[in-house]
Amino acid sequence: MLDTVIEALGIVLKPNILLVMLASSCYGIVIGAIPGLTAVMAVSLIMPIAIFLDPVPALAAIIACDAMAVFAGDIPGTLLRIPGTPASGAYTDDSYKLTQMGKAETVLGANCFFSAVGGLVGLVVLMTSAPMLAEVALNFSTYEYFWLACLGLTCATFMTSQDKVKGIISLFLGLFITTVGFDAITGQARFTFGVTELLGRIHVIPVLIGLFAVSEIMRRVSSTTPPAAMYDGKIKHIYKGIFKVWREHIPQFLRGNTVGVIVGALPGAGADIAAWLAYAISKKFSKHPEEFGQGSMEGIIESTSANNAALASAWIPAFVFGIPGDVTTAMVIGILYIKDLKPGPTAFLHHPEIIYSVFICFAIANIFMLILGYFSIKAFRHILRIPPFMLLPIILIFCIVGAYSINNSLFGVGVMLFFGLLGYIMEENDFPISPMLLAIVLGELLEKNFIISMVKSGGNWVDFFSRPIAGTLGVLTIVFWTLPVIKNIYKKCRAAA
Amino acid sequence: MKISDAIFGIILIVFSVLVLIYSRTLPSLPGYAYGSGFFPSLTAIFILGGGILLLVRGVRAKQPLLVLGAWTKSPKLISNICLIPLNLVFYILVSDKLGFILTTFLMMTATIWWLRKKVASTIIVAAVSAVITYAFFAKLMLVPLPAGIFGI
Numbered sequence: 001m002l003d004t005v006i007e008a009l010g011i012v013l014k015p016n017i018l019l020v021m022l023a024s025s026c027y028g029i030v031i032g033a034i035p036g037l038t039a040v041m042a043v044s045l046i047m048p049i050a051i052f053l054d055p056v057p058a059l060a061a062i063i064a065c066d067a068m069a070v071f072a073g074d075i076p077g078t079l080l081r082i083p084g085t086p087a088s089g090a091y092t093d094d095s096y097k098l099t100q101m102g103k104a105e106t107v108l109g110a111n112c113f114f115s116a117v118g119g120l121v122g123l124v125v126l127m128t129s130a131p132m133l134a135e136v137a138l139n140f141s142t143y144e145y146f147w148l149a150c151l152g153l154t155c156a157t158f159m160t161s162q163d164k165v166k167g168i169i170s171l172f173l174g175l176f177i178t179t180v181g182f183d184a185i186t187g188q189a190r191f192t193f194g195v196t197e198l199l200g201r202i203h204v205i206p207v208l209i210g211l212f213a214v215s216e217i218m219r220r221v222s223s224t225t226p227p228a229a230m231y232d233g234k235i236k237h238i239y240k241g242i243f244k245v246w247r248e249h250i251p252q253f254l255r256g257n258t259v260g261v262i263v264g265a266l267p268g269a270g271a272d273i274a275a276w277l278a279y280a281i282s283k284k285f286s287k288h289p290e291e292f293g294q295g296s297m298e299g300i301i302e303s304t305s306a307n308n309a310a311l312a313s314a315w316i317p318a319f320v321f322g323i324p325g326d327v328t329t330a331m332v333i334g335i336l337y338i339k340d341l342k343p344g345p346t347a348f349l350h351h352p353e354i355i356y357s358v359f360i361c362f363a364i365a366n367i368f369m370l371i372l373g374y375f376s377i378k379a380f381r382h383i384l385r386i387p388p389f390m391l392l393p394i395i396l397i398f399c400i401v402g403a404y405s406i407n408n409s410l411f412g413v414g415v416m417l418f419f420g421l422l423g424y425i426m427e428e429n430d431f432p433i434s435p436m437l438l439a440i441v442l443g444e445l446l447e448k449n450f451i452i453s454m455v456k457s458g459g460n461w462v463d464f465f466s467r468p469i470a471g472t473l474g475v476l477t478i479v480f481w482t483l484p485v486i487k488n489i490y491k492k493c494r495a496a497a
Numbered sequence: 498m499k500i501s502d503a504i505f506g507i508i509l510i511v512f513s514v515l516v517l518i519y520s521r522t523l524p525s526l527p528g529y530a531y532g533s534g535f536f537p538s539l540t541a542i543f544i545l546g547g548g549i550l551l552l553v554r555g556v557r558a559k560q561p562l563l564v565l566g567a568w569t570k571s572p573k574l575i576s577n578i579c580l581i582p583l584n585l586v587f588y589i590l591v592s593d594k595l596g597f598i599l600t601t602f603l604m605m606t607a608t609i610w611w612l613r614k615k616v617a618s619t620i621i622v623a624a625v626s627a628v629i630t631y632a633f634f635a636k637l638m639l640v641p642l643p644a645g646i647f648g649i
Contacts, residue, residue: 048634048640049638052638052639052640053638165547165550165551165554166547166551168543168547169509169543169544169547169548169551172540172543172544172547173540173544175536175540176516176537176540176541176544179536179537179540183533185526185532185533186524186526186532186533188523188524188532188533190523190533190534190537191516191519191537214581214585217581218578218581218582221574221577221578221580221581221612222566222568222574222575222577222578223568224567224568224571224574387613388612389608389609389612389613390609390622390626392608392612393584393604393605393608393609393612393623393626394605394626394630396581396584396585396604396608397601397604397605397626397627397630398630400585400588400601401630401634401640401642404640404642404643405634405640408641410588410589410592410593410643413585413588413589414589416585417582417585417586417589420581420582420585421582425498425500428498428499428566429498429499429500429505447536450536451526451531451535451536454529454531455526455529459529459530459531
């Protein structure tokens with residue numbers, strides 16, 4: 001293992017990789033700090049560049065960009081009461097109230113410091129658990145993979161959807177999309193209607209750029225919300241007294257990181273859910289729940305630790321099983337396939353240096369955050385001055401290059417356009433997008449493992465539950481699906497009684 | 498722009514029925530009752546179920562068929578939103594002929610001018626952005642962007 005770590009250090013600690021990380025960190029900060037532009041959008045726009053980089057710089061760019069964008073989302077939340085990313089939304093009111101009380105420096109310092117430390121805690125969990133889980137996963141058969149994919153999609157659907165019916169529809173539309181093209185088992189063309197480009201299946205990158213970036217641009221250019229007011233206060237030493245704040249909030253820090261790593265590691269969940277859940281838990285255990293929403297430092301520390309801890313642990317299911325932990329790792333899996341690096345337990349045997357390089361990149365990104373975070377808060381005023389009329393057309397050109405470069409074909413741009421319009425209509429009508437994207441990433445794996453399992457078992461469903469891990473995952477999946485129905489029936493029965 | 502659940506329900510029901518009909522034409526694995534059509538049929542059944550639930554919910558709640566968003570009251574915002582897909586259609590239609598630089602220059606000039614209405618700075622920003630984007634992707638990242646008749 002030591003040899004692999006040294007080899008990975010040799011790969012990462014090169015000027016070109018550090019430069020890529022620095023550039024993508026700055027880019028992540030700019031996008032994350034602009035109200036309305038999300039961390040997912042930042043990462044999806046880095047895809048056109050990542051496709052053409054070597055695997056390690058590509059992954060380093062994604063890691064740095066994602067971590068910085070999630071942190072930077074806290075800045076407009078604190079200074080303008082407009083969360084930069086959904087993950088920051090949980091504690092925006094508290095941050096802003098504290099800013100009004102003249103504590104902007106303390107809040108921003110805490111955001112940056114606890115985000116970075118949370119990221120490092122998530123990394124430690126990733127480093128220790130992923131290799132162990134990979135050893136277990138080496139014994140997985142098609143049954144385990146089938147149920148794992150089902151469980152991941154189930155979590156993604158039920159945890160990210162306010163409206164469960166619309167979440168389920170989004171999930172199955174995503175699964176349907178993966179059936180377009182050649183069937184991996186039989187070689188039969190499906191739903192292609194003579195269009196040659198469709199034979200090779202619909203690639204996930206143009207789809208995600210369409211769903212997350214093009215639809216967001218459409219929302220921004222048609223927004224009736226007035227532009228954010230400029231913050232006119234002064235910000236000096238954000239880390240002043242940070243260790244005192246840490247000592248006073250040890251339970252919140254520990255609990256936030258625990259929630260973050262657990263939620264992040266759940267297939268399909270992610271930083272946004274981790275932040276909201278950590279905030280709710282913090283309020284539940286607080287001695288001063290009445291302060292939540294009115295300027296509670298406890299809620300801020302617990303949630304901001306959780307969202308960055310979740311970023312690293314979301315890579316656990318992605319690396320170990322090839323099942324994305326969140327939307328960002330879904331994109332990472334797309335990139336890994338392009339680079340011919342199949343994620344899964346065998347990656348730990350065949351490409352351990354890449355895995356350890358990713359661990360090191362996470363550590364560097366979080367150290368960068370402590371330094372760049374300081375400067376980004378200072379530069380926030382200038383970031384807000386970037387005029388949207390310039391930024392949005394340039395983002396659109398990036399989207400085009402990303403979609404085009406998958407197959408060097410305009411078909412990719414057409415796919416992006418279609419999914420941009422679909423994403424816009426879906427979001428306007430409360431259909432969650434994440435289940436669809438995760439279904440597109442996992443659909444092929446799900447179908448392949450399902451059909452192979454059916455052939456192996458001769459169509460006997462009982463075999464799907466015959467192995468201990470497969471059986472447990474299967475029962476868990478079924479419980480997740482049936483629990484809301486049972487709860488509903490129980491409620492109706494009680495109301496009738 | 499809110500569309501009624503009932504309309505979504507009808508669209509999803511029609512779509513899933515078409516998928517089910519098509520899936521029946523796909524061959525099965527030799528000796529098995531399932532094959533290429535099994536998985537699409539399964540997805541279509543769930544979409545059909547979801548579509549029926551939405552239809553029932555929309556009809557029961559007597560939702561209006563269409564509620565237009567605030568942006569539809571402003572011709573400027575309607576044009577803004579249409580500009581994005583139109584830009585993409587324009588790129589698909591002409592980029593192979595005009596090449597990347599010229600196509601993106603025209604797209605950005607039109608979009609920035611429409612959003613800002615200042616000609617001189619628009620042309621400068623569009624030209625600089627198009628050239629820098631081309632240099633970065635085509636020269637540095639070696640992306641084979643459409644060359645067009647001018648070879649750029």
